Amino acid sequence: MKNNRLSFNPSSVALLLTAVALLLVLISISMRIIYFAGDGNELHGFTSLFTLGYEKNIPNTFSVLLLFSNALLLWIIFLLKRMQKDTDLLYWAVLSFGFLYMSFDEACQLHERLESPIKEIIGNDNLGIFYYAWVIPGIILVLLLGLFFLRFLLRLPAKTRFFFLISAFLYLGGAIGFELIGGRYHELHGFENFSYYMIMFTEESLEMAGCIFFIWTLLKYIADDFKGVQFQFEKMHEESSAGNS
Numbered sequence: 001m002k003n004n005r006l007s008f009n010p011s012s013v014a015l016l017l018t019a020v021a022l023l024l025v026l027i028s029i030s031m032r033i034i035y036f037a038g039d040g041n042e043l044h045g046f047t048s049l050f051t052l053g054y055e056k057n058i059p060n061t062f063s064v065l066l067l068f069s070n071a072l073l074l075w076i077i078f079l080l081k082r083m084q085k086d087t088d089l090l091y092w093a094v095l096s097f098g099f100l101y102m103s104f105d106e107a108c109q110l111h112e113r114l115e116s117p118i119k120e121i122i123g124n125d126n127l128g129i130f131y132y133a134w135v136i137p138g139i140i141l142v143l144l145l146g147l148f149f150l151r152f153l154l155r156l157p158a159k160t161r162f163f164f165l166i167s168a169f170l171y172l173g174g175a176i177g178f179e180l181i182g183g184r185y186h187e188l189h190g191f192e193n194f195s196y197y198m199i200m201f202t203e204e205s206l207e208m209a210g211c212i213f214f215i216w217t218l219l220k221y222i223a224d225d226f227k228g229v230q231f232q233f234e235k236m237h238e239e240s241s242a243g244n245s
Contacts, residue, residue: 010219014212017066021208024059025201028052032197051197052204055109059204066211067103071096073218080226091152098145111138131183135176142172163217171210178203 031047052059074096081089105111111134118133130136153161182199189196 008219008223010216010223013219014216017212017215018209020062021205021212024050024062024208025052025205028059028201029198032194032201036194053197053200056107060106063204063208063211064103064107066208066215067099067106070211070214070218071099071103073215073222074099077218077222080222088152088155091149094148127183127187129180129184131187132179135179135183138176142176160217160221163213163220167210167214167217169210170206170213174203174206174210178206 027050031043031050034043035047048054049057050059051057054060074092078089078092078096081092086092114134114137115132118136119127122130122133122136127133153164156164178199182196182203185196185199191197
């Protein structure tokens with residue numbers, strides 16, 4: 001039996017993911033410049049394939065994987081904490097399942113299905129920053145979760161708590177902050193213009209940045225708080241001697 005250790009450097013992982021995210025952002029912007037500078041053709045589907053904010057394309061798949069990676073890392077921390085009989089197990093589990101749901105929502109855009117029923121209640125006219133009406137329950141949910149996790153955050157090490165808050169600020173700044181801006185702009189000017197796409201690309205970029213920073217934070221937390229933990233893969237192999245059949 002041969003042990004092959006798999007080691008992760010949090011900064012190297014974050015830099016690699018950041019490089020991929022930047023590349024996707026630059027490609028997406030370039031495709032839109034070509035699209036609006038030309039006759040509006042989709043370049044044989046490549047424009048849609050690389051446009052941030054679209055469903056079921058390369059940037060969307062990358063965002064889904066980022067969210068799923070956070071869910072996986074949070075579950076690993078939950079398992080490690082359970083071995084220590086930690087009192088905050090519930091919070092780690094809720095975070096893990098929360099990110100798992102977010103990855104599924106990112107893939108299927110479930111939150112957008114709230115638009116119609118909410119607009120039936122509040123109306124369709126002059127919604128302003130609430131033009132994308134799903135943000136209303138979204139904001140309420142964020143506030144409730146903030147209250148739920150408050151004690152948990154206060155019990156975290158100061159550095160980890162600070163990094164958690166930065167990650168949340170980046171992600172929510174995109175997912176809700178720029179969604180509010182984009183909704184207002186969409187209501188006033190429509191969405192088939194370069195300015196709207198720049199708002200949408202900023203939103204998606206902040207979401208990816210928040211996810212990547214959180215991945216780095218969780219890897220750093222595992223490295224600092226569970227120094228004795230090593231990820232190992234065991235490979236079974238047979239050694240045969242000459243003359244044995």
